[in-house]
Amino acid sequence: xxxxxxxxxxxxxxxxxxxxxxxxxxxxxxxxxxxxxxxxxxxxxxxxxxxxxxxxxxxxxxxxxxxxxxxxxxxxxxxxxxxxxxxxxxxxxxxxxxxxxxxxxxxxxxxxxxxxxxxxxxxxxxxxxxxxxxxxxxxxxxxxxxxxxxxxxxxxxxxxxxxxxxxxxxxxxxxxxxxxxxxxxxxxxxxxxxxxxxxxxxxxxxxxxxxxxxxxxxxxxxxxxxxxxxxxxxxxxxxxxxxxxxxx
Amino acid sequence: xxxxxxxxxxxxxxxxxxxxxxxxxxxxxxxxxxxxxxxxxxxxxxxxxxxxxxxxxxxxxxxxxxxxxxxxxxxxxxxxxxxxxxxxxxxxxxxxxxxxxxxxxxxxxxxxxxxxxxxxxxxxxxxxxxxxxxxxxxxxxxxxxxxxxxxxxxxxxxxxxxxxxxxxxxxxxxxxxxxxxxxxxxxxxxxxxxxxxxxxxxxxxxxxxxxxxxxxxxxxxxxxxxxxxxxxxxxxxxxxxxxxxxxxxxxxxxxxxxxxxxxxxxxxxxxxxxxxxx
Numbered sequence: 001x002x003x004x005x006x007x008x009x010x011x012x013x014x015x016x017x018x019x020x021x022x023x024x025x026x027x028x029x030x031x032x033x034x035x036x037x038x039x040x041x042x043x044x045x046x047x048x049x050x051x052x053x054x055x056x057x058x059x060x061x062x063x064x065x066x067x068x069x070x071x072x073x074x075x076x077x078x079x080x081x082x083x084x085x086x087x088x089x090x091x092x093x094x095x096x097x098x099x100x101x102x103x104x105x106x107x108x109x110x111x112x113x114x115x116x117x118x119x120x121x122x123x124x125x126x127x128x129x130x131x132x133x134x135x136x137x138x139x140x141x142x143x144x145x146x147x148x149x150x151x152x153x154x155x156x157x158x159x160x161x162x163x164x165x166x167x168x169x170x171x172x173x174x175x176x177x178x179x180x181x182x183x184x185x186x187x188x189x190x191x192x193x194x195x196x197x198x199x200x201x202x203x204x205x206x207x208x209x210x211x212x213x214x215x216x217x218x219x220x221x222x223x224x225x226x227x228x229x230x231x232x233x234x235x236x237x238x239x240x241x242x243x244x245x246x247x248x
Numbered sequence: 249x250x251x252x253x254x255x256x257x258x259x260x261x262x263x264x265x266x267x268x269x270x271x272x273x274x275x276x277x278x279x280x281x282x283x284x285x286x287x288x289x290x291x292x293x294x295x296x297x298x299x300x301x302x303x304x305x306x307x308x309x310x311x312x313x314x315x316x317x318x319x320x321x322x323x324x325x326x327x328x329x330x331x332x333x334x335x336x337x338x339x340x341x342x343x344x345x346x347x348x349x350x351x352x353x354x355x356x357x358x359x360x361x362x363x364x365x366x367x368x369x370x371x372x373x374x375x376x377x378x379x380x381x382x383x384x385x386x387x388x389x390x391x392x393x394x395x396x397x398x399x400x401x402x403x404x405x406x407x408x409x410x411x412x413x414x415x416x417x418x419x420x421x422x423x424x425x426x427x428x429x430x431x432x433x434x435x436x437x438x439x440x441x442x443x444x445x446x447x448x449x450x451x452x453x454x455x456x457x458x459x460x461x462x463x464x465x466x467x468x469x470x471x472x473x474x475x476x477x478x479x480x481x482x483x484x485x486x487x488x489x490x491x492x493x494x495x496x497x498x499x500x501x502x503x504x505x506x507x508x509x510x511x512x513x514x515x516x517x518x519x520x521x522x523x524x525x526x
Binding site for chain 1: 419421422424425426427428429430431432435439440443444
């Protein structure tokens, strides 16, 4: 079966996952088309983060199927490195490499993993840092940057691999309120450029503004989903309503 | 406005800085040494015999003792180098995803870490042949070489634990970030994890070196001509005069102190510095 851009870029079907006796995902299915921005929201412990960590095989799944551009992730013979070249990820705690400068953080993977030319990779890294509005911070170490700046470096680092889809795992949850905006703006820019994004987030206003589709998860299942306008104003499921009433 | 009070909460807070009982500076060693050496000399002078004063005797022997001490340092540096090289590999073995590899490395580490240094030294001394023939070529195994091997075993085990501990102490997010950028495990380890560990490993590693240096005198028990052995020989050559014991062993203590104390201070400085960064 060959994948074409008309097929879903990421196709999750009936995924089950448990840590020991704890069932975290209980039959989750969703499709993400190329250029889509989808937001997964839901209460803590509902399996949102686990779900997206399964997409780039940081977590394995026990049952079901995850296709990324037609490639089955739930496959013992999976080439994880090839998968991860296509799927970028940005973490809640940024996870920049503290012993490397911002520039090195961004250009290291293209040079070492993709074996790209160093000069060209450095040029791309500088462009990306400019794109996330961090000109002049190229030589700063992560410890010298604010949380928001670090997170933008992390986004640039992920972009440097030229992935087809990027996973955002609660990327603003560890930030000071005043720096959340700059990170969200960066993601919005990406979305406008047509990058396929899967976000786990608690930023409802942002989800409403940017997402093409919202998924609400609770206790390992998708309770309700829809375009933001319908989802936020006309939620039907009582669990969704309760959650939204607490948050909004 | 000032007012008097004896309520502790109302008093201005004085930052309480715990003073170390005795902060030794390198120059403090000089009066201590003089006290040891000159003191016995004075006691001797009061005796008024025709023999040479202990200080003069010590000066006669000092060059030889110093050479012996340098031999201790050579043993310590060699054992440290060897133990660090093998121990680092063993430490990496401990964090290997291969169960046999990690289990084996763990066992070797635990075995040698929980063995008395002197016993390991005896093992190396008496189980290794005095020479090895490979293809008709005879390679001698002198005692000092066996001492280096024997002392490198506990160093190896401790370095292995230092490496394992440092790697485990890094947040798992570093591994995950590297994995999600498609680094191989080997790249992750060498480009991202280990460079961050060096800083964490340095203070305990220096501590270990200091301990090893002081343990090199164990080699005297198995007959290596290091400073303790030479001191013993010098004392018996002088006819076992009891008033010589304090100056001679005091001199040996002094040598070790002058060498090890700066290392200890520097280790503390590094620990403080890194504690601030992390």
